[in-house]
Amino acid sequence: MIKRLKYCDIWYRKIVKEGIRNIRMKGMPRSRDKDDSEKHMGLLKLVQILSFLVVFVAGVVFGLVTTSHFSQHVVSKAEIYSFINHFSADAPEAVKNGNCTVVKDCNKVEDCLSMNSFVRPKNITHYMSDDELFWRASMVPTKEEFPYNRVPKVAFMFLTRGPLPLLPLWEKFFQGHEKLFSIYVHAVPGFKLNVSSTSPFYGREIPSQKVHWGTVTLADAEKRLLANALLDFSNERFVLVSESCIPVYNFSTVYKYLIRSAHSFVESYDEPTRYGRGRYSRRMLPDIKLYQWRKGSQWFELNRALAVYIVSDIKYYTLFKKYCLPACYPDEHYLPTFINMFHGSLNSNRTVTWVDWSIGGPHPVTYGEANITKEFIQSIRSKGTPCQYNLGTTSICYLFARKFAPSALEPLLNLSSSVMGF
Numbered sequence: 001m002i003k004r005l006k007y008c009d010i011w012y013r014k015i016v017k018e019g020i021r022n023i024r025m026k027g028m029p030r031s032r033d034k035d036d037s038e039k040h041m042g043l044l045k046l047v048q049i050l051s052f053l054v055v056f057v058a059g060v061v062f063g064l065v066t067t068s069h070f071s072q073h074v075v076s077k078a079e080i081y082s083f084i085n086h087f088s089a090d091a092p093e094a095v096k097n098g099n100c101t102v103v104k105d106c107n108k109v110e111d112c113l114s115m116n117s118f119v120r121p122k123n124i125t126h127y128m129s130d131d132e133l134f135w136r137a138s139m140v141p142t143k144e145e146f147p148y149n150r151v152p153k154v155a156f157m158f159l160t161r162g163p164l165p166l167l168p169l170w171e172k173f174f175q176g177h178e179k180l181f182s183i184y185v186h187a188v189p190g191f192k193l194n195v196s197s198t199s200p201f202y203g204r205e206i207p208s209q210k211v212h213w214g215t216v217t218l219a220d221a222e223k224r225l226l227a228n229a230l231l232d233f234s235n236e237r238f239v240l241v242s243e244s245c246i247p248v249y250n251f252s253t254v255y256k257y258l259i260r261s262a263h264s265f266v267e268s269y270d271e272p273t274r275y276g277r278g279r280y281s282r283r284m285l286p287d288i289k290l291y292q293w294r295k296g297s298q299w300f301e302l303n304r305a306l307a308v309y310i311v312s313d314i315k316y317y318t319l320f321k322k323y324c325l326p327a328c329y330p331d332e333h334y335l336p337t338f339i340n341m342f343h344g345s346l347n348s349n350r351t352v353t354w355v356d357w358s359i360g361g362p363h364p365v366t367y368g369e370a371n372i373t374k375e376f377i378q379s380i381r382s383k384g385t386p387c388q389y390n391l392g393t394t395s396i397c398y399l400f401a402r403k404f405a406p407s408a409l410e411p412l413l414n415l416s417s418s419v420m421g422f
């Protein structure tokens with residue numbers, strides 16, 4: 001209060017001084033004309049006194065008005081501050097009594113910007129378009145150190161039409177490793193998995209769109225899965241799996257294998273037949289040349305850097321969308337070609353998902369109940385060895401296998417602990 005008055009006092013004095021100076025200046029022209037001024041000396045004095053009085057009174061009034069405004073201003077400011085303090089200290093209470101909707105809304109905004117919801121998005125539902133989603137997913141922090149204890153996770157991305165018949169096997173696989181993975185499911189729009197709220201699959205369906213097998217919408221779905229998974233900054237590796245895929249090693253083996261790998265596992269090879277080079281279109285020139293064209297399995301495994309490059313690409317994706325039409329399938333050529341052209345050194349060029357093409361034709365072998373034996377699963381685990389891994393070799397080439405019919409579930413559950421280690 002004292003300070004405020006002092007402040008106003010200085011102001012008031014300044015005004016009075018200025019008033020006096022004005023009076024002197026007004027008086028000056030008159031004083032030039034000596035005779036005139038002498039004649040009207042008395043009148044001038046009176047005018048001077050009067051104007052001084054007027055200015056004085058005006059100054060007092062101005063000072064009073066300013067003081068009251070100022071204190072009002074201070075009071076309202078103080079109210080705002082106390083509101084803010086109150087809000088941050090007692091927000092949960094205010095929300096509880098349900099009487100303060102403003103506080104509720106503020107609380108929501110605060111929550112959206114909190115580090116926790118940014119770094120560990122709990123609910124993966126959103127209403128972003130693909131454009132908006134891919135843009136957000138392409139963000140890469142420039143600052144290298146994370147301001148939180150980042151434990152790298154493996155994102156398991158399930159591309160499926162509907163239910164996941166082998167889901168109980170996957171649940172068994174994931175059990176006990178909750179902090180080291182995240183699950184994303186792309187099914188038909190609106191589809192919800194019928195799982196209990198304790199399942200790691202609960203609420204993991206991403207906003208999806210219709211997929212027509214063999215068209216670019218399949219590549220779209222893969223990009224959508226990648227982009228949703230990229231929103232969680234802890235996800236470091238990204239595995240695409242289908243409803244007919246199974247894991248053939250336990251979680252800790254799979255986790256270490258992927259996290260410690262210097263390379264991604266996107267199959268990428270040059271196939272000089274009509275099923276490979278034969279699907280190349282010269283209309284992709286001059287951007288994609290025949291010698292750069294590659295083929296590979298759709299079931300990829302990517303590290304974070306490659307995943308960001310893929311959701312950020314428009315140019316090459318657009319070429320595939322326009323010119324890779326049946327019998328060219330974008331899901332078999334886009335990633336292998338794109339990675340070969342720009343990021344070959346980040347790729348192992350092999351896949352970690354085993355599949356059996358031995359019967360020939362357009363579809364691989366599907367294994368059912370009668371085919372599942374200990375020996376069969378063992379043989380998958382030791383197929384193709386040794387494989388190149390980082391600078392050396394490994395006795396493990398495949399972590400996953402396909403295709404398995406729903407009927408294979410029971411025998412697989414039976415064998416998982418004795419053969420697959422989970």
Ligand SMILES: *[C@@H]1O[C@H](CO)[C@@H](O)[C@H](O)[C@H]1NC(C)=O
Pocket residue numbers: 097098099
């Ligand atoms: C709001 O507060 C008033 C008075 O405290 C109370 O009577 C009323 O029930 C409250 N409304 C709600 C929705 O809680």
Ligand SMILES: *[C@@H]1O[C@H](CO)[C@@H](O)[C@H](O)[C@H]1NC(C)=O
Pocket residue numbers: 194
């Ligand atoms: C969901 O699963 C439960 C048991 O696992 C089953 O009883 C129920 O019929 C299923 N619901 C649907 C809609 O499939």
Ligand SMILES: *[C@@H]1O[C@H](CO)[C@@H](O)[C@H](O)[C@H]1NC(C)=O
Pocket residue numbers: 123124125202203
């Ligand atoms: C996520 O939020 C949406 C709406 O915002 C809600 O319908 C859904 O049930 C939530 N999911 C979970 C797992 O809480």
Ligand SMILES: *[C@@H]1O[C@H](CO)[C@@H](O)[C@H](O)[C@H]1NC(C)=O
Pocket residue numbers: 249250251252253420421422
């Ligand atoms: C996982 O499997 C490996 C061998 O493949 C084994 O050494 C390890 O003990 C298993 N881990 C668990 C947690 O069972």
Ligand SMILES: *[C@@H]1O[C@H](CO)[C@@H](O)[C@H](O)[C@H]1NC(C)=O
Pocket residue numbers: 263339340341343344345347348349388
């Ligand atoms: C994979 O292929 C690329 C060329 O696309 C090559 O540069 C890279 O060395 C290969 N990776 C390995 C591990 O051999």
Ligand SMILES: *[C@@H]1O[C@H](CO)[C@@H](O)[C@H](O)[C@H]1NC(C)=O
Pocket residue numbers: 365367368370371
């Ligand atoms: C799987 O089992 C069925 C029924 O016994 C058999 O006809 C089929 O040849 C088996 N498939 C393979 C690839 O072994």
Ligand SMILES: *[C@@H]1O[C@H](CO)[C@@H](O)[C@H](O)[C@H]1NC(C)=O
Pocket residue numbers: 410411414
């Ligand atoms: C599971 O294993 C047990 C004993 O190991 C066997 O008796 C049973 O028939 C098996 N079930 C299936 C579906 O294979």
